[in-house]
Amino acid sequence: MPTDPVCGMYVSEDSSIFTVVDGEKIYFCSKSCMQEYTSPDEREKSLRYRLAVAWIFSIPILLITYLLQFAYRDYVLLLLTLPVQFYSGYVFYQGAYMSIKSRSGNMDLLITIGTLTAFVFSLFITIFPRAIISASIYYDASAFIITLILTGNYVENSTKKRANRSASRLVDMIPATSHFITDAGTVEDRKTGEISVGDRILVKPGEMFPCDGKIYEGVTEVDQSVLTGEQEPVVKRVGDPVFSGTSNLNGSVRMEVSKTGRNTTVGQIYDMIRKAATGRAKVQKIADRFSAIFIPIVLTVAVISAIFWLIFLSYVGSPYSVEIAVLSFVSVVVIACPCAIGLAGPITMLISSSISSENGIVVKNAGSLDRLAKATRVVFDKTGTLTGSVPEISSITVSGSIKEDDLLAISASLEMNSNHPVAKAITNEAKRRHLILHECTGITETPGTGIEGVVDGNKITLTRSMEKSGSAVGIYVNGVKMGSIGLEYPLREGSKEAIGKLQSMGLSVSVLSGDSEAAVKDVAQILGLNDFHSGVFPGQKADIVKEYQQKGDYVIFVGDGINDTVALESADVGIAMGSGSDIARDSGDLIILSNDLNSIPKAIVIAEKTISKIRQNIFWAIGYNSALIPVAAGILVPAFGLGVYSVLPMLAALAMGFSSTTVVTNSILMKGRTEKILRDIRKTGVKMPVLGST
């Protein structure tokens, strides 16, 4: 079932409220969510107008209320209040109406009740001044409730923009124009939005790649730090993929576009960061429970408080009983803020996802951060994860009079027709040596055995086998062995360091592989691991993960995003080493774009900080409401006297308006603190704290 991208609500596909973006239908639960998505600037403009009108009229209301006395003063104040009440405050009445219609209370209902109570009471006193002896008017309270809450909303939106900036920076850096190469070979500038898949474009030194694609001419170095978090430039040659948002450093290249717009890697990361706000942590259950009973409790406390003051003050003969009862009711309903509770989780998830993306970690499933923070064991797949996915040639042995280069050229001529990783290694080495390859015919490849064909009239057979240290290829020419090529999968740079860091964080680390016991044991010893599984078929990886889980471990499985789908899904958290070519297709809860295994301890730290911050925000928000509602109800009266109620409604509005902003700001602070710890992770040999310790 589709979800509304603005509020996260499930929406039926029968809904008539939808829009089409890049050929994809996007459904919304309401027209306001659709407007927020399609034209967020309109909503912001509307808020600015309403806020401006509110302040323009509220300031004179305040000045007249406290400084001036003249005939028909009350009617002047009434007239000044009307625009604030019914233009600036209209959006709250709309929300309150929707709330009553759906029979569920919301914040707009509380604000509407609060401000209208103060307004109607004041209107009554204005028209019937002798009806309640000694009663005053409170147009300042009714206007300022709306003004201060709108101000809080405006500040909160600005603060949220800061939180969103990390996500939007990805798409903001895509150049607006691209150098399109026509069929005639000329170059003309076109808007990036007009470039299609299959088009050819020129990217000059110092420019950003506007789309994903493949280089077909030129060589350059590319800064991919926006995707991977790594500053080291990467050399890109003909046939290499390039990604939108990355920086072309020093060479002019021509590329063929493979993805545009939202389908590019940057576009997909941006979408995932935005969707992160719909992720849920288990601790948010407390917030849900609190939210479910929030409105009835607030209204009940407000009514009880009003009744108490009415009865008590009447009993002691105070002339202000009705006035104080009304003011305490207004203060209680206005001070309560469910949004601080409601925002605690989503805003933190959004910021966490941004921090992850800046470190080359794409969070596909924000809800998995909860389990990541609880992890006790990391299980690595060996080939393609701890080691590179393409082997390297470690030795070439020749028999007879044939030269090494000739042997390699023959092998590469045959292997260039295969997609096997060994074939890629041999052809890469031949290219590196600038060897001339020959045409091959009659090619037959047998999985698990090798490949054969005819090169220059000679029958060439290559046999592939696994040995202790890696792969071995035997080369036969017309049935006679002419030599062999040894290949090994080198350990990824930083793998030993990453495993050391995970172990120092208190996690157990295991490795599993389909290779022989001797080969896996070698790798385990180099990495300092005692727990390893060898001879594991692909289908058995998930079973090993489940065994650890049954023993009580929370398991992170780290594997190749395409080939380890079942194991990644079975684990508590699946982390895929993505090639970046199609992160939407890769399995796993998180994808490491940088291929740097040190991203795994970073991801765990980010997860721990995220859950801790959500917990902090929720308890702060609940504490705020629990402490201030009694204040609004009147527990400060014994200390400050009944006079406190002359300002309490406005102070309540101020507190309510800014309570959400403090939650957003507190979440943003997580960025600086987490990045300090992540910088420590980048340093070699720094002992990491054990998870769960202070």
Add this chain to the structure above:
Amino acid sequence: MEIRVGKGSITIGGRLLERIGKNYLVLKLVTEAGPCTDAMCQVIITLNATVENSLNPEFITFPAGGTYVAMDQAVFRSIDRGRQAVYVKETRHAGLAVKGFAPVQ
């Protein structure tokens, strides 16, 4: 009675099993808008238990002492991945109460 559901479990109160009889205990996620009106605030998701005599064929079922507990994929995933121990029992007013569940992605 306790039923294993992936890495989690569901415990059904004794009287409730008798009440279910030959019907199904169906567990479904229910969403409702919370009191926060901010566009970023999430909906409240709770688990609702009902006794029904027919079943959506896409639901996953677990045998439970002569009856069946049925749930959709989202509920199963939450209980399994979250390793949750969920309790379903009758309330004083003959309704059904669910405890121990939290939606997990």
